[in-house]
Amino acid sequence: MSPLDGRFVGRAVELAAKGLGTTSPNPVVGCVVLDVDGNVVGEGWHERAGGPHAEVNALAAAGERARGGTAYVTLEPCNHTGRTGPCAQALLDAGIARVVFAVPDPGALAGGGAERLRAAGVEVTGGVLAAEAERVNEAWLTAARSRRPHVTWKFAATLDGRSAAVDGTSRWISSVESREQVHDLRRRVDAIVAGSGTVLADDPDLTAREPDGTSSPRQPLRVVLDRRGRVPATAKVHDAAASTLVSTAATPAELLDDLHGKGIVSVLLEGGPTLAGAFLAAGLVDRVTAYVAPTLLGSGSHALAGTAITTITDAIGLDVDDVALVGGDVRVSGRPRR
Known part of the structure; x- marks a missing residue:
């Protein structure tokens, strides 16, 4: 990888992140176009599902200056016609001479853009900054490869691993700044999943709010796993603030399969310790984001239970x-090892 290629794919990754929360069920993609002399003449990202793809937006900004130039893209240009035309053909029509992308497109319908470009005489390089591009697009890539939603388990705990005190109180373990970040997480996902125990104990809204406290324009689907019908109609999850699905799925895999069929790409798991344990034990947690508060309880509910791990x-x-430090908390995020 040349430093120049890394620099401009890195910029494309930054652009792709601007689409988080607005493109589902499509991927987030960023694109930078250079002219024949190596000057940046166009930038773009996929802004919303059904709208122009990143390459089309960048090419529109570049105009005729794109001819003979280079396009840097976070995801292999698509090669099919859906709600928009194939980006591979758009690059050819614009006269792009070289394409550098980070991650191959895993989709059976959209894949093959690199081959189409090479067949037309375009120089194509793949795999540049693949890890960085995978991270920004991990939800869509998981759904495309595994045929199920990407799952992030988010929790807050004290330094000694407690999620609630003995009397059941848990508000607020984490700082104001941490809670604001959680609302940002909620705004970016398609669904929030919680178990009936959490809903009965805390009566949460499970909605996303803006930094000023107002309701976010885009709300994720609220999913309540309630096999025994324990959650009453008066619970906040049944209000008009967002749509709610009550699931009686027997296993996490069954629930995710159902959500995938409904077009859900990303899930934020906010249930209690037992539900989190069931997802982890099934190997169905893709990312863990923990907010650890500098507080000690010594007793009370653990953040995780039911994994069946004994050694x-x-x-x-x-x-x-x-x-990272967030307010007074420490945020730790990573992927469980398979």
């Missing part, structure tokens, strides 16, 4: 890729 050698390791 340290079976512990679930985490490949941590993000650690």
Whole structure:
């Protein structure tokens, strides 16, 4: 990888992130177009599902200056016609001479753009900054490859791993700043999943709010796993603030299969310790995001239960890729090792 290629694919990754929360069920994609002299003449990202793809937006900004130039894209240009035309053909029509992309398109319908470009005489390079591009697009890539939604388990706990005190109180373990970040997580996902125990204990809204406290324009689907019909109609999850699905699925895999069939690409798991344990035990958690507060309780509910792990050698390791101070808390995020 040349430093120049890395620089402009890196910029494309930054652009792709601008689409988080607005493109589902499509991927987030960013694109940078250089002219024949190496000057940036166009940038774009996929802004919303059904709208122009990143390459089309960048090419529109570049105009005729794109001819003979280079396009840097986070995802292999698509090669099919859906609600929009194939980006591979758009690049050819614009006269692009070289295409550099990060991640191959895993979709059976959309894949093959690189081959189409090469067949037309375009120089194509793939795999540049693949890890960075995978991270920003991990939800869609998981859904495309595994045929199920990407699952992030989010929880807040004290330094000694407690999610609630002995009397059941848990508000607020995490800081105001951490809770604001959680609302950002909610705005970016398609669905929030919680169990009936959590809903009965806390009566949460399970909605996304803006930094000023107002309701976000886009609300994820609220999913309540309630096999025994315990959640009353008066619970907040049944109000008009967002749509709610009550599921009686017997297993996490069954629930995710049902959500995938409904077009759900990403899930934020906000249930209690037992529900989280069931997802982890089934290997169905793709990312863990923990907010650890500098607080000690010494007793009370644990953040995780029901994994059936009895020895340290079976512990679930985490490949941590993000650690940050948020307010007074420490945020740790990573992927469980398979």
